Amino acid sequence: MSKLIKPQTLKGFRDSLPGLALAREELMATAREVYRSYGFSPIDTPALEYSEILLGKGSDETDKQMFRFQDQGDRDVAMRFDLTIPFARFAAQHLNDIGTPFKRYHIAPVWRAEKPQRGRFREFIQCDFDTIGTDSNIADIETLLVIHDLMTSIGFERFTVRVNHRQLLNGLLETLNLADQSTGVLRALDKLPKIGREGVINELLTLDGMTESQADAVLKFAELTGPPADVLNQVESLLDRNERGMQGVNRLRELFDAVATAGVDPERVALDVSIARGLDYYTGTIYETFLDDLPGIGSVCSGGRYDNLAELFTKQHLPGVGASLGLDRLIAAMEELGKLEGASTPATVLIVLFDETHAGEYLRMARQLRRRGIATEVYPQTKALKKQLQYADRKGFRFALIAGSNEFAAGQWQLKDLTAGDQQEVATDDVATVIHERLQS
Amino acid sequence: MSKLIKPQTLKGFRDSLPGLALAREELMATAREVYRSYGFSPIDTPALEYSEILLGKGSDETDKQMFRFQDQGDRDVAMRFDLTIPFARFAAQHLNDIGTPFKRYHIAPVWRAEKPQRGRFREFIQCDFDTIGTDSNIADIETLLVIHDLMTSIGFERFTVRVNHRQLLNGLLETLNLADQSTGVLRALDKLPKIGREGVINELLTLDGMTESQADAVLKFAELTGPPADVLNQVESLLDRNERGMQGVNRLRELFDAVATAGVDPERVALDVSIARGLDYYTGTIYETFLDDLPGIGSVCSGGRYDNLAELFTKQHLPGVGASLGLDRLIAAMEELGKLEGASTPATVLIVLFDETHAGEYLRMARQLRRRGIATEVYPQTKALKKQLQYADRKGFRFALIAGSNEFAAGQWQLKDLTAGDQQEVATDDVATVIHERLQS
Numbered sequence: 001m002s003k004l005i006k007p008q009t010l011k012g013f014r015d016s017l018p019g020l021a022l023a024r025e026e027l028m029a030t031a032r033e034v035y036r037s038y039g040f041s042p043i044d045t046p047a048l049e050y051s052e053i054l055l056g057k058g059s060d061e062t063d064k065q066m067f068r069f070q071d072q073g074d075r076d077v078a079m080r081f082d083l084t085i086p087f088a089r090f091a092a093q094h095l096n097d098i099g100t101p102f103k104r105y106h107i108a109p110v111w112r113a114e115k116p117q118r119g120r121f122r123e124f125i126q127c128d129f130d131t132i133g134t135d136s137n138i139a140d141i142e143t144l145l146v147i148h149d150l151m152t153s154i155g156f157e158r159f160t161v162r163v164n165h166r167q168l169l170n171g172l173l174e175t176l177n178l179a180d181q182s183t184g185v186l187r188a189l190d191k192l193p194k195i196g197r198e199g200v201i202n203e204l205l206t207l208d209g210m211t212e213s214q215a216d217a218v219l220k221f222a223e224l225t226g227p228p229a230d231v232l233n234q235v236e237s238l239l240d241r242n243e244r245g246m247q248g249v250n251r252l253r254e255l256f257d258a259v260a261t262a263g264v265d266p267e268r269v270a271l272d273v274s275i276a277r278g279l280d281y282y283t284g285t286i287y288e289t290f291l292d293d294l295p296g297i298g299s300v301c302s303g304g305r306y307d308n309l310a311e312l313f314t315k316q317h318l319p320g321v322g323a324s325l326g327l328d329r330l331i332a333a334m335e336e337l338g339k340l341e342g343a344s345t346p347a348t349v350l351i352v353l354f355d356e357t358h359a360g361e362y363l364r365m366a367r368q369l370r371r372r373g374i375a376t377e378v379y380p381q382t383k384a385l386k387k388q389l390q391y392a393d394r395k396g397f398r399f400a401l402i403a404g405s406n407e408f409a410a411g412q413w414q415l416k417d418l419t420a421g422d423q424q425e426v427a428t429d430d431v432a433t434v435i436h437e438r439l440q441s
Numbered sequence: 442m443s444k445l446i447k448p449q450t451l452k453g454f455r456d457s458l459p460g461l462a463l464a465r466e467e468l469m470a471t472a473r474e475v476y477r478s479y480g481f482s483p484i485d486t487p488a489l490e491y492s493e494i495l496l497g498k499g500s501d502e503t504d505k506q507m508f509r510f511q512d513q514g515d516r517d518v519a520m521r522f523d524l525t526i527p528f529a530r531f532a533a534q535h536l537n538d539i540g541t542p543f544k545r546y547h548i549a550p551v552w553r554a555e556k557p558q559r560g561r562f563r564e565f566i567q568c569d570f571d572t573i574g575t576d577s578n579i580a581d582i583e584t585l586l587v588i589h590d591l592m593t594s595i596g597f598e599r600f601t602v603r604v605n606h607r608q609l610l611n612g613l614l615e616t617l618n619l620a621d622q623s624t625g626v627l628r629a630l631d632k633l634p635k636i637g638r639e640g641v642i643n644e645l646l647t648l649d650g651m652t653e654s655q656a657d658a659v660l661k662f663a664e665l666t667g668p669p670a671d672v673l674n675q676v677e678s679l680l681d682r683n684e685r686g687m688q689g690v691n692r693l694r695e696l697f698d699a700v701a702t703a704g705v706d707p708e709r710v711a712l713d714v715s716i717a718r719g720l721d722y723y724t725g726t727i728y729e730t731f732l733d734d735l736p737g738i739g740s741v742c743s744g745g746r747y748d749n750l751a752e753l754f755t756k757q758h759l760p761g762v763g764a765s766l767g768l769d770r771l772i773a774a775m776e777e778l779g780k781l782e783g784a785s786t787p788a789t790v791l792i793v794l795f796d797e798t799h800a801g802e803y804l805r806m807a808r809q810l811r812r813r814g815i816a817t818e819v820y821p822q823t824k825a826l827k828k829q830l831q832y833a834d835r836k837g838f839r840f841a842l843i844a845g846s847n848e849f850a851a852g853q854w855q856l857k858d859l860t861a862g863d864q865q866e867v868a869t870d871d872v873a874t875v876i877h878e879r880l881q882s
Binding site for chain 2: 004005006007008009010011013014015016017018021022024025029032036037038039040041042043044045046047048049050052053056064067069070071072073075077079089090092093094097098099101103104109111113122123131134136137138139141142145149254257258261262263310312313314315344345346347350353356359360361362363364366367370375376377378379380381391394
């Protein structure tokens with residue numbers, strides 16, 4: 001016999017066993033349903049692309065993390081490391097077919113040769129949605145509503161979507177004659193939660209020509225808190241009618257008005273003028289989503305508005321807005337909050353195989369249950385009842401159905417509720433109905 | 442401005458635009474639901490594996506087709522070219538966690554650098570399900586039932602699952618003293634549809650020690666047709682009580698009995714003793730599935746029983762049975778049969794944006810419809826009504842909802858049925874109900 005090959009996954013990669021895979025499928029199905037309910041269509045792009053395309057806009061860091069190689073035809077190819085660049089390429093390539101506005105979602109794995117660490121893997125699923133080809137604030141508002149519906153559909157009640165608009169700060173900087181310092185200011189503000197007020201001021205003062213009173217004005221702005229309408233009034237007074245800044249203020253006013261009109265709980269949407277993420281990318285509205293019970297894990301759904309999606313690939317101007325659901329981060333959070341079901345089977349009922357001569361009857365009962373929408377597994381072998389019940393317990397079946405010659409003679413089944421721990425006799429024709437009722441109650 | 446990068450996909454790869462992506466998602470959702478209804482659990486494995494693992498059992502041909510390279514850590518890695526070898530590695534690696542019997546499905550892309558041709562791509566989705574860790578014929582029977590339910594759930598009424606059992610022919614060859622010629626005989630029989638009876642006989646006669654009467658006996662066997670019970674009786678008489686062959690006969694008898702008991706239309710399941718596929722792999726029951734209206738595209742769901750899944754990775758004996766749904770082939774078939782819906786939006790209703798000052802009301806109506814399960818898109822910009830209706834038509838929306846100041850004053854909406862071509866006025870509070878009713882009828 002030849003030597004065995006050691007069964008192992010690559011460093012930084014992992015298998016999904018049924019428990020994790022069920023949770024992921026559930027989340028993806030929910031995301032799909034929410035995206036579709038707003039008219040976003042699915043698309044897919046290849047895992048492999050010309051490296052030239054993926055390298056187009058990447059930073060040095062992402063370039064180093066790409067799985068890149070020569071293929072059989074000596075093409076320089078790489079595995080996608082996000083869904084944004086492939087979408088930009090897709091939009092440029094198919095613009096005539098898809099038209100604008102175009103709303104798409106894309107749920108697919110991406111690959112990055114990052115240094116593996118707890119909870120970070122070299123393969124993970126991204127779950128993006130975007131509306132492109134329009135500057136309309138309606139698209140920004142709907143992006144917020146989609147994030148809201150994603151969270152509630154997944155089962156979270158206590159969360160906050162923090163919203164900002166990049167032009168608020170840009171307008172302020174113009175007012176302060178600091179327009180050319182915006183990148184440095186954003187970079188410093190991004191560290192506010194980590195290094196605090198003094199730290200940010202010190203960093204701001206290292207910027208060319210920044211005075212103490214200017215740095216102080218920036219901090220005062222970033223520290224504004226309160227109900228969105230109040231904060232926006234205060235921002236307005238700081239902006240001194242700066243046009244760029246007032247565009248941002250007005251779009252945010254529309255957004256918070258629409259949120260109220262649409263019947264979204266106002267507690268769940270906050271204005272946070274300090275958000276500085278996506279420095280080099282977002283140009284308008286910015287979104288971050290935090291779980292109130294687990295803020296430390298960071299944003300679980302982030303996004304924003306950008307000026308031009310596909311400038312590397314087409315002259316067509318394609319503004320857009322969108323966000324990305326952090327699937328694996330959410331699953332980790334659900335696990336920590338005890339929101340994950342423990343089952344490793346998608347089925348509800350295990351039919352115990354007691355007597356192989358009645359195989360047809362077990363299979364027929366299984367079909368009856370499936371027809372009523374009750375997922376049912378037939379244990380494939382005659383083994384000791386105890387073993388089969390252990391199997392049912394370990395996998396997380398809710399019910400076991402048992403019948404031997406006595407039961408078949410009497411036209412009955414033993415229905416064992418493995419959660420409640422009780423057992424009852426049910427006539428063959430009533431089994432589906434009884435299970436259905438117990439599942440409802 | 443820098444030079445544009447040409448937006449293009451790699452040779453042999455393709456994007457899925459919304460129409461195709463919607464059809465694929467629909468099929469995958471159906472497959473998932475059927476698999477789950479039988480208690481199969483999802484799993485996932487990484488796209489990248491150690492080449493050693495993937496090369497383990499491959500043929501020269503698949504080896505050449507692997508996308509294989511050195512990663513950043515100088516590991517010899519490759520992209521999976523099927524889901525079977527990763528499943529074997531998975532089963533060996535996690536055997537203690539998953540236990541047996543173990544039923545899994547796996548829906549995921551695989552990559553093969555094949556010569557691109559019409560309908561064949563270098564990236565395609567496989568959709569496999571397997572039961573491992575048991576020899577039980579119940580698992581073989583359920584595999585057949587799953588295939589049957591997949592086809593009917595997808596919407597096919599006219600199809601035939603052709604079943605065979607590898608041990609029928611092996612038993613016959615033992616009876617004919619040709620046991621050591623089974624590979625050559627199977628290879629010749631596999632060509633029966635292409636080269637015909639004479640061709641196969643000529644090929645059989647090239648095998649060591651094959652006489653004309655033996656070749657004739659093999660052909661007589663392969664040409665048996667009729668109701669399964671009759672064919673099995675004839676096979677039994679040819680087998681002359683050969684034990685191996687009779688095992689196959691008895692398992693097939695059980696299978697056809699169970700099919701009848703389970704209430705499956707017997708027209709849809711045929712015995713075809715000439716099937717010789719999976720020569721070097723399958724050892725028991727074999728399945729192929731043909732569309733009665735489109736037999737030429739080949740089997741759309743194939744599989745069988747194998748002796749030992751993971752022998753390259755573990756000493757644990759893991760027999761199993763399973764099959765694979767040919768997703769892309771099915772989509773091609775559905776397109777040809779006119780069974781694909783043409784829409785490129787998942788939404789039912791487009792709300793026309795007529796008057797931006799009423800944005801909140803359009804958004805609120807959209808939310809009301811979504812709450813009733815009616816997917817609804819709000820057109821993001823005020824554009825000419827005609828343009829917005831063209832957009833709705835092109836994407837395949839069923840309804841457009843229109844309201845301007847007059848309608849808002851009167852508390853009414855214009856509901857335009859884009860399929861039927863009619864239009865009616867509906868009170869704001871009744872819109873969801875009216876749409877719901879029109880969708881039902």
